[in-house]
Amino acid sequence: MDRTLSFFCTVSVLLFISPSNSQSTFNCSRASYYGSLDCPASYRGACGYTDLGLQINGGDVAAVHRLYRGGTGCGACYLVRCTYPQICNTDGVNVVATDFGVGDNTDFILSARSFAKLAQPNMASQLLAYGVVDIEYRRISCQYPGSNMLVKIKEHSDYPNYLAIIVLYRAGQKDIVDAEIWQEDCKAWRKMRKPYGDVWDMENPPKGPLTIRCLTSGDDGQKWVQLSGVIPSNWQAGVTYDTLVQLD
Missing domain, CATH: 2.60.40.760 (Expansin, cellulose-binding-like domain)
Structure with missing residues (x-):
């Protein structure tokens, strides 16, 4: 097997995040978002992923604050759920930490795409209007079927x-x-x-x-x-x- 791959091959590898072997309890925090559904923000990223930080996991990524841990937290995967039952779904969204970010007492700054996935069907625009929401989260296992490091x-x-x-x-x-x-x-x-x-x-x-x-x-x-x-x-x-x- 040829070890050399182009960068464009790496971005085509899909990230699958599984809740197996995950933390059993949720932590409470808050989350906001960056960019928009129509026009994602330009990206550099403190983790060093460059443009891959916008594409990994299908764009379901987040900047983290306390979880960044001096960069050690880069690449970690989390299940994030909004706690407003009238507007949020119960599934939440699985994200990978690709950047550092500080918000309004937030642990997560999600991509707009990921933030919208917290909402119930047809309620994404209402949720995005909140800007910042209460959440619960836990770390979960990252899975890459068929892919090596x-x-x-x-x-x-x-x-x-x-x-x-x-x-x-x-x-x-x-x-x-x-x-x-x-x-x-x-x-x-x-x-x-x-x-x-x-x-x-x-x-x-x-x-x-x-x-x-x-x-x-x-x-x-x-x-x-x-x-x-x-x-x-x-x-x-x-x-x-x-x-x-x-x-x-």
């Missing part, structure tokens, strides 16, 4: 002197809290830096195919996940590589 080389990387990566399509409820690259000539792991969001980088990375390991953290503790030879020796900025593995 992908490592994208950030566009501002500079071969061979500077490498910045982001790990996309992580299943389950695992956070990545550390990342290292194996340096073969020294027989040692070199720690990567986390400059912002979900991005990991390194000045003067090792030569040759690069093996990365990520420290994941979840309810069952912490575990290193090794991605052997995932980045080729002639890596290129903007290119996405298939890890051939997926989180449990």
Whole structure:
């Protein structure tokens, strides 16, 4: 299987979020929205997903506040439900955190598309008029049937002197809290830096195919996940590589 994929292939991968193995209790908060149904907001995003942050999960995405956790919360999936029974449905919407945002005592700033999905049939315009609503939410597992994790080389990387990566399509409820690259000539792991969001980088990375390991953290503790030879020796900025593995 060819590890190299274009960025346009990555955005075509559908995100499926399942409530299995999720938190059993809901937390109370508030949510607002950005953009509009007709004209989505321009996007940069604190997590580092760039334009993918508008397309992942079919556009059902959110900026989060306390849940951002210095970028560790990027990529986490949540079930969000509005608590106004006269106008909100009981299903809510499943969203993925792709940005940081602070609102009016809100934990979530949803895309307009996602906010509208909180409403009962034919009541989206009335709900959007509220601007901010009371919600309940819980973290749920992300599921990517048939898809492995992908490592994208950030566009501002500079071969061979500077490498910045982001790990996309992580299943389950695992956070990545550390990342290292194996340096073969020294027989040692070199720690990567986390400059912002979900991005990991390194000045003067090792030569040759690069093996990365990520420290994941979840309810069952912490575990290193090794991605052997995932980045080729002639890596290129903007290119996405298939890890051939997926989180449990």
